Amino acid sequence: MNNLNKVKKLIINKPLKLDCGKTISNFPLAYETYGELNEKKDNAILAFHALTGDQFASGINPITNKEGWWSYAVGPNKAIDTKKYFVICANVIGGCMGSYGPSNINKKTNKSFGTEFPVITINDMVNAQYHLLEFFKIEKLFSVVGGSMGGMQVLQFVSNFPDKSFTAIPIACTASHSAQNIALNELGRQSIMADHNWSNGFYQENKSPNKGLAVARMAAHITYLSKKGLQEKFGRKLQERDDLKFGFDADFQIESYLRYQGSVFVDRFDANSYLYITRAMDYFDLTKQFNGNLSKAFEKSNTKFFIISFTSDWLYPTSENREIVIALNSLGKDVGFAEITSDKGHDSFLLDVPDFLNTVKNFLNTSYKKINEKRI
Amino acid sequence: MNNLNKVKKLIINKPLKLDCGKTISNFPLAYETYGELNEKKDNAILAFHALTGDQFASGINPITNKEGWWSYAVGPNKAIDTKKYFVICANVIGGCMGSYGPSNINKKTNKSFGTEFPVITINDMVNAQYHLLEFFKIEKLFSVVGGSMGGMQVLQFVSNFPDKSFTAIPIACTASHSAQNIALNELGRQSIMADHNWSNGFYQENKSPNKGLAVARMAAHITYLSKKGLQEKFGRKLQERDDLKFGFDADFQIESYLRYQGSVFVDRFDANSYLYITRAMDYFDLTKQFNGNLSKAFEKSNTKFFIISFTSDWLYPTSENREIVIALNSLGKDVGFAEITSDKGHDSFLLDVPDFLNTVKNFLNTSYKKINEKRI
Numbered sequence: 056m057n058n059l060n061k062v063k064k065l066i067i068n069k070p071l072k073l074d075c076g077k078t079i080s081n082f083p084l085a086y087e088t089y090g091e092l093n094e095k096k097d098n099a100i101l102a103f104h105a106l107t108g109d110q111f112a113s114g115i116n117p118i119t120n121k122e123g124w125w126s127y128a129v130g131p132n133k134a135i136d137t138k139k140y141f142v143i144c145a146n147v148i149g150g151c152m153g154s155y156g157p158s159n160i161n162k163k164t165n166k167s168f169g170t171e172f173p174v175i176t177i178n179d180m181v182n183a184q185y186h187l188l189e190f191f192k193i194e195k196l197f198s199v200v201g202g203s204m205g206g207m208q209v210l211q212f213v214s215n216f217p218d219k220s221f222t223a224i225p226i227a228c229t230a231s232h233s234a235q236n237i238a239l240n241e242l243g244r245q246s247i248m249a250d251h252n253w254s255n256g257f258y259q260e261n262k263s264p265n266k267g268l269a270v271a272r273m274a275a276h277i278t279y280l281s282k283k284g285l286q287e288k289f290g291r292k293l294q295e296r297d298d299l300k301f302g303f304d305a306d307f308q309i310e311s312y313l314r315y316q317g318s319v320f321v322d323r324f325d326a327n328s329y330l331y332i333t334r335a336m337d338y339f340d341l342t343k344q345f346n347g348n349l350s351k352a353f354e355k356s357n358t359k360f361f362i363i364s365f366t367s368d369w370l371y372p373t374s375e376n377r378e379i380v381i382a383l384n385s386l387g388k389d390v391g392f393a394e395i396t397s398d399k400g401h402d403s404f405l406l407d408v409p410d411f412l413n414t415v416k417n418f419l420n421t422s423y424k425k426i427n428e429k430r431i
Numbered sequence: 432m433n434n435l436n437k438v439k440k441l442i443i444n445k446p447l448k449l450d451c452g453k454t455i456s457n458f459p460l461a462y463e464t465y466g467e468l469n470e471k472k473d474n475a476i477l478a479f480h481a482l483t484g485d486q487f488a489s490g491i492n493p494i495t496n497k498e499g500w501w502s503y504a505v506g507p508n509k510a511i512d513t514k515k516y517f518v519i520c521a522n523v524i525g526g527c528m529g530s531y532g533p534s535n536i537n538k539k540t541n542k543s544f545g546t547e548f549p550v551i552t553i554n555d556m557v558n559a560q561y562h563l564l565e566f567f568k569i570e571k572l573f574s575v576v577g578g579s580m581g582g583m584q585v586l587q588f589v590s591n592f593p594d595k596s597f598t599a600i601p602i603a604c605t606a607s608h609s610a611q612n613i614a615l616n617e618l619g620r621q622s623i624m625a626d627h628n629w630s631n632g633f634y635q636e637n638k639s640p641n642k643g644l645a646v647a648r649m650a651a652h653i654t655y656l657s658k659k660g661l662q663e664k665f666g667r668k669l670q671e672r673d674d675l676k677f678g679f680d681a682d683f684q685i686e687s688y689l690r691y692q693g694s695v696f697v698d699r700f701d702a703n704s705y706l707y708i709t710r711a712m713d714y715f716d717l718t719k720q721f722n723g724n725l726s727k728a729f730e731k732s733n734t735k736f737f738i739i740s741f742t743s744d745w746l747y748p749t750s751e752n753r754e755i756v757i758a759l760n761s762l763g764k765d766v767g768f769a770e771i772t773s774d775k776g777h778d779s780f781l782l783d784v785p786d787f788l789n790t791v792k793n794f795l796n797t798s799y800k801k802i803n804e805k806r807i
Contacts, residue, residue: 075677174677234661234685238653241686244679245649245693249642251627266625273621274650277614282745285610291716299714301451301550303620303706307713309610310617317621330679337683338675340667369658369745 058118062110062153063087065145067186074176074338084183085153086110086145089129090137092191097426099193100135100419101184101220102144103201103208105405106275106332107324109152112144113137118152119323127407134412135419140197143187147180147208149332151325155183157256158325169327170256177204177339181211188219195219197426198419202226202404203371204332207339210352210379214341217356222422224415226363226404229375230341230349230382236370239278240333243271247326256327268326269317276316281367281400285309349382360390361418363411365403391418434494438486438529439463441521443562450552450714460559461529462486462521465505466513468567473802475569476511476795477560477596478520479577479584481781482651482708483700485528488520489513494528495699503783510788511795516573519563523556523584525708527701531559533632534701545703546632553580553715557587564595571595573802574795578602578780579747580708583715586728586755590717593732598798600791602739602780605751606717606725606758612746615654616709619647623702632703644702645693652692657743657776661685725758736766737794739787741779767794 062085070080087110092099102112104124113129115122128134129142146154149172157172164171188196199209199220206228213223229236250267252258277285289309293299305311345351360383364376373394383390395411397403403411438461446456463486468475478488480500489505491498505511505518522530525548533548540547564572575585575596582604589599605612626643628634653661665685669675681687721727736759740752749770759766771787773779779787 170679174679231667233658234665234667234683235653235656235658237667237683238649238661238685238689241681241683241689242646242649242653245690246622246625246646248679249622249646250625270618270622270625270646273614273618277611277618280611282609282611282748285614289610291607291610291613291719303546303550303624303710305617307610307613307617309614313614313617314621334679343667372658 059153062118064153065186065190067183069186071179071182073173073179075173077173079155079173082148082155082183083153084145084148084155084186086143086187087112089113089142089144090140092141092193096191096193097195097197098139098423099141099143099191099196100198100200101187101196101212102129102135102142103184103199103205103212104144104147105201105203105205106336107320108205109150110144110146111152112142124405127405128412128415134416135200136416139423140419143191145184145187147332148183149175149180149328149335151328156325157327157331166257169258170330172327172331174334175331176335177207177211178215180335181208181215184208185216195221197423198222198224200224200226200415203228203401204336207336207341210341211339213356213358214344214352217353217358220358221426222359222361222419224361224363224418225376225379227365227368227371227376227401229371230352230379231343232337232339233375237337239274239370240337242274243333244330246270246274247329250326253326256330258326263321264326265321268321268324268329271329272320273313273317276313278370279400279402281369281398283367284398284400287398349378350385353383353386353388356388359422360388361414362390362392363404363414364394365397365399365401365408365411366394367398368401368403370401435529438494440529441562441566443559445562447555447558449549449555451549453549455531455549458524458531458559459529460521460524460531460562462519462563463488465489465518465520466516468517468569472567472569473571473573474515474799475517475519475567475572476574476576477563477572477588478505478511478518479560479575479581479588480520480523481577481579481581482712483696484581485526486520486522487528488518500781503781504788504791510792511576512792515799516795519567521560521563523708524559525551525556525704525711527704532701533703533707542633545634546706548703548707550710551707552711553583553587554591556711557584557591560584561592571597573799574598574600576600576602576791579604579777580712583712583717586717587715589732589734590720590728593729593734596734597802598735598737598795600737600739600794601752601755603741603744603747603752603777605747606728606755607719608713608715609751613713615650615746616713618650619709620706622646622650623705626702629702632706634702639697640702641697644697644700644705647705648696649689649693652689654746655776655778657745657774659743660774660776663774725754726761729759729762729764732764735798736764737790738766738768739780739790740770741773741775741777741784741787742770743774744777744779746777
């Protein structure tokens with residue numbers, strides 16, 4: 056991973072006590088911003104990324120030279136309009152795009168931390184990113200928004216900092232990681248750990264467990280799509296050849312697609328970061344943090360919520376998103392909810408799904424207007 | 432894999448032309464029987480196994496010393512009552528329990544065939560097993576039955592041999608392997624092939640790609656269970672310890688369960704067989720064999736069908752099983768259909784699901800009675 060020393064970083068000087076008990080300090084948090092912070096500093100949105108995302112939400116990612124992961128949603132005139140809002144997005148700690156993570160150099164050994172890096176949680180990620188508010192001198196965010204693991208961070212943020220965001224949009228997420236999702240993450244981890252090159256986490260950059268990481272990515276990728284979506288897009292279509300080859304090369308288009316997804320992923324992602332971030336997701340259980348009563352997580356907050364799920368998302372199905380709505384409803388909080396019809400599965404939040412993008416746009420713009428009307 | 436030379440085998444002398452174009456001959460088909468073939472030879476049931484099954488459907492498998500894979504269904508007084516019926520079950524070709532497969536010795540090289548074994552299809556499997564009828568001098572089977580890949584073999588058998596079975600019970604299967612299922616099988620294959628020990632398929636028995644095979648099994652195992660079933664059985668339950676360990680050992684019970692499933696599987700299964708059998712499943716498209724008209728597959732047959740699916744099976748959902756019913760209905764054939772309510776996912780057909788077992792039992796016994804009444 057070259058050029059990572061060129062990415063924007065905030066060095067967090069204050070010690071951060073992690074859930075595992077260790078304290079870290081003087082650690083980097085790589086971030087990116089889009090749009091302009093206005094004078095009143097009331098137009099800032101903190102966007103949280105998912106498992107394999109990073110700070111490059113929009114535009115061209117300078118490391119991969121590809122479009123940012125949320126280019127459909129974030130940009131001028133888009134759902135999260137960077138002509139109006141100032142969007143901040145940071146690479147989570149544990150990640151591999153410049154923030155403090157297992158591929159960072161351990162000054163004690165002069166090698167990467169590897170599996171000596173502390174296990175981090177969604178809570179730790181959010182607490183680290185809170186320092187961005189101080190850095191930008193933002194008293195209160197206009198919104199916190201994110202899908203999948205990003206949505207978990209939204210929930211944790213509001214719980215930790217109940218008066219620090221006017222609005223919140225958790226998308227396609229859960230308050231408590233399910234058994235099936237733990238199982239799927241464990242599958243990815245076991246795949247990486249099964250790779251000969253993993254070496255208990257102490258691999259060299261030129262000899263990393265790419266095969267295991269690629270298989271982990273393929274497994275995850277299948278779960279991001281719906282059965283129906285896969286059938287419509289790929290079905291049993293063969294590669295350019297018309298006939299089956301009676302071998303183990305990719306006969307079907309879905310096979311070469313998956314292999315491609317695996318192969319490009321390893322160029323941009325660190326295997327140990329995959330272990331750490333999936334672990335953080337598995338550990339996420341906001342309901343348990345409040346002794347089984349999820350409502351308690353939001354009791355002190357007046358943040359206005361809008362929760363979004365997708366019909367074909369079987370990883371974080373509507374039922375799990377609805378539990379968050381119910382918890383907020385039981386407190387009489389201001390909460391909207393939309394289940395968007397889409398065949399694109401969990402990935403819907405990253406894709407061009409107009410009903411979804413319009414929902415986000417309208418919620419943000421209407422809320423921003425109301426907040427400003429109240430002030431006047 | 433010891434003691435495999437002790438398992439019962441039929442040596443098939445007649446040449447068998449495979450779909451790939453190659454012809455095999457003098458190859459072994461390992462089989463087992465349960466119950467007694469009656470004098471009229473009208474009580475025989477051919478049971479087909481699924482991906483990782485074998486000929487040991489009932490009783491104790493002498494190789495693994497564990498219960499046979501269909502012990503809930505096959506046995507005295509059980510759904511497939513071996514006091515009444517003579518059940519034959521063979522290990523599919525491509526398998527690793529004594530039938531002709533990639534772990535067999537290639538006489539030309541004196542080593543295992545490995546990936547020089549021909550790619551086989553469901554059609555090839557069924558054509559090989561047809562020889563069992565000749566061997567037992569059975570003019571017409573009473574039934575062909577099987578779940579998952581076993582169900583595909585049921586469909587192919589009736590299509591190939593339209594007057595060779597009075598009844599047929601395809602369970603939790605499909606007439607055409609879906610994109611998602613191809614993707615999941617490809618994931619398993621890539622996991623095996625990513626294993627350093629795989630060596631392009633030419634591994635030694637004492638240095639086989641067990642890590643990759645274990646990961647493939649874990650992936651498959653998740654798909655055999657339903658989200659709800661996993662949540663109810665495991666949820667977020669921790670191992671004996673009360674607290675999270677902040678490491679990568681198994682914290683959650685679902686993690687240790689999956690690891691266990693992977694580790695015991697490699698003791699009984701050959702990695703190359705896994706490649707070959709999943710390939711056969713992916714190639715299965717009975718609809719395409721009949722130019723897109725599935726009905727044509729059953730046109731010449733008067734076999735009485737009963738098709739069974741399970742509510743929580745997302746691998747071979749009811750919709751795909753129903754397509755078979757529709758194809759038979761459009762011909763006015765005798766076909767029953769039941770969608771059984773179960774939270775146990777695709778695995779339901781292997782488990783103690785009374786509604787399922789009773790359905791099979793009643794269909795078989797009623798049908799057997801009718802056939803005999805007609806004769807009198």
